Amino acid sequence: MPSQILLLRVIRWLAILALAALAGAWAWSLMAPRQPGREAAVLGGATLPPGVVIGGPFQLVDHNGQAVTEQTYAGTWRLMFFGFTHCPDVCPTELQRLATVLDSLGPRAQRVTPLFVSIDPERDTPSALSAYVELFDPRIVGLTGTPEQIAAVTRSFRVYSAKVPLDGGSYTMDHSAFVYLMRPDGSFGTLFPPDVPPERITAALVARIEEGG
Ligand code: NI
Numbered sequence: 476m477p478s479q480i481l482l483l484r485v486i487r488w489l490a491i492l493a494l495a496a497l498a499g500a501w502a503w504s505l506m507a508p509r510q511p512g513r514e515a516a517v518l519g520g521a522t523l524p525p526g527v528v529i530g531g532p533f534q535l536v537d538h539n540g541q542a543v544t545e546q547t548y549a550g551t552w553r554l555m556f557f558g559f560t561h562c563p564d565v566c567p568t569e570l571q572r573l574a575t576v577l578d579s580l581g582p583r584a585q586r587v588t589p590l591f592v593s594i595d596p597e598r599d600t601p602s603a604l605s606a607y608v609e610l611f612d613p614r615i616v617g618l619t620g621t622p623e624q625i626a627a628v629t630r631s632f633r634v635y636s637a638k639v640p641l642d643g644g645s646y647t648m649d650h651s652a653f654v655y656l657m658r659p660d661g662s663f664g665t666l667f668p669p670d671v672p673p674e675r676i677t678a679a680l681v682a683r684i685e686e687g688g
Contacts (some may be wrong), residue, residue, distance in 0.1 A: 504612040527631070529663040530655070531631040534624055535592070538605035538617035545661045552589045552664070552680060553657040557634045558596035558650060565652050565669065566591075567611075574612035575673040576680070584614065584682050593619040594629060594636040594650050656680070 501597040528547075537543050537597055554573055557567035557659050570591060577584045591608055593599035599607075604617025619625070654671070656664040656679060665682065667676055 494551050505676040510600065529632055529666070530657055533628040533631065535618040535628065536601055536674065538601045538608060538619075540601045543618065547576075548588045548590070549661060550659050551685065552586055552659055553590055553655070554676070555590045555592060555632070555655040555657060556652075557592045557594050557629060557632065557636070557647050558652070559593055559623065560599050560616045561595065562650075564646070565650075569652060570608070570611040570615065571652065572673045572676070573615060576616055577612055578585075579677045580680060583681065586684050588682060589615045591615055591617050592625075592628060593617065594621055594625060594634065595648050596622050597686065598626045606668055609658075656683075 532545050534542070534544050537547075554576065556566075556569050556573060558569065561564075573589050573591075577587070577589060580587060588610070591604070593604060599617070599619045601617070601619060604619055608615040608617045620628070628634075632655060634651055634653075636648055638646050639649055640646050652669040654667040654669075654676065656667070658664045658675075665679060667679075
């Protein structure tokens with residue numbers, strides 16, 4: 476019915492606008508000239524509004540078909556990105572960015588687990604993910620799961636995603652494209668907007684790793 480479709484469109488646009496506002500705020504805080512106080516606040520994730528929790532426990536399957544949880548990666552910094560292997564441009568760009576970060580970290584990359592979480596479990600089987608992440612960097616771990624498991628993890632990370640039908644019966648996915656930095660204890664560290672230069676992600680990680688985190 477038209478009114479329901481209109482309502483869905485309004486809800487979708489409100490979600491996109493809310494994410495854009497969040498991205499703008501983070502981009503501003505990350506791009507602003509370096510000031511020791513500001514940098515510390517951003518790196519510590521202290522700018523999250525009170526009561527807002529990002530992340531949490533999850534149950535997924537890695538690209539080798541192994542069941543994993545957030546505990547599987549305990550003790551390492553996690554760079555998490557949510558996307559899908561059929562993505563025409565955003566996901567390849569972001570995964571290339573993560574590969575650049577891993578290269579520039581040198582041996583410190585051993586302290587970091589890069590996770591690519593599928594928002595398209597229907598098509599992103601473990602083997603499809605395995606072939607895909609290999610194109611960018613073999614250190615990147617692809618994660619997928621049942622539709623329910625993916626719905627749960629996207630909810631807890633506040634990821635926006637929506638299926639968009641294409642002519643011919645196929646579909647693509649709309650999705651938010653933040654890079655999440657999670658601490659070794661699994662708690663939220665910080666969030667990078669989609670267009671952040673890889674040097675900023677590397678600098679944030681190096682600062683945290685050398686702090687002894
Ligand atoms: Ni994408």
